Amino acid sequence: MPQGRISANLNSPTVGVFVDMGHPLLNRAVDGFFKIGTVGASRVAAEEVYSALNKGRVTKHDLEHTFKKMGKEGLQCGAVAGLYTGLEYGVERVRGRRxxxxxxxxxxxxxxxxxxxxxxxxxxxxxxxxxxxxxxxxxxxxxxxx
CATH class of the missing domain: 1.20.5 (Single alpha-helices involved in coiled-coils or other helix-helix interfaces)
Incomplete structure (x- = not known):
């Protein structure tokens, strides 16, 4: 069974994290999952900060709700991105074109x-x-x- 590796780099203005799953299809799907999942969670965080600023207060319940919503949205966005990138790689391999x-x-x-x-x-x-x-x-x- 292939072993996975994680490597990261931080060069302004980009941040790159690569997870090696041992196969290009899995690599692309996991990469898409993490990158777009992070974007989805970040979107929720930004919305909730805006909402808290409008209310003028933050409660423990608000924070719990925010983290649950961030996790759910991150998983949903990540799953869609992982599915799409995996399919795109498969279609590319079948068609032989990019x-x-x-x-x-x-x-x-x-x-x-x-x-x-x-x-x-x-x-x-x-x-x-x-x-x-x-x-x-x-x-x-x-x-x-x-």
């Missing part, structure tokens, strides 16, 4: 799979697949704008 079509296919499958997890209707699954494909493709186009 282009925007991989993002389109992976985004569509991710949207459809998330709909299956919610027991959504067929119509909602198709809409989520279209939305997932569109968002993923747009992010690919934006990434390569220069």
């Amino acid at each position: 282009d925007w079509k991989n993002a389109l296919i992976s985004g569509a499958f991710t949207g459809a799979i998330l709909s299956l997890a919610d027991n959504s209707s067929r119509d909602k699954m198709v809409r989520n697949a279209i939305t997932g494909g569109a968002i993923a493709t747009a992010s690919e186009f934006i990434r390569y704008l220069t």
Whole structure:
């Protein structure tokens, strides 16, 4: 069984953490999970700080609620990102190319799979697949704008 490794670097303005799971598919999925999960948790933290500033007070209950919400949101965002990046790697390997079509296919499958997890209707699954494909493709186009 492959052994995992963790390495980190801190160079301004980027922070990189790499977890070696022994296979590129797992590496990308775990990397996406951690990076986007952190973004999701950070978003909740920022919202809750804003809310606390508006209220003018913070209670122990508020802090507990915030940490639970950060964990839940981090896991959800991380799971979606891990699924997407894993699918994108798989599509890239099957197609033998690295282009925007991989993002389109992976985004569509991710949207459809998330709909299956919610027991959504067929119509909602198709809409989520279209939305997932569109968002993923747009992010690919934006990434390569220069």
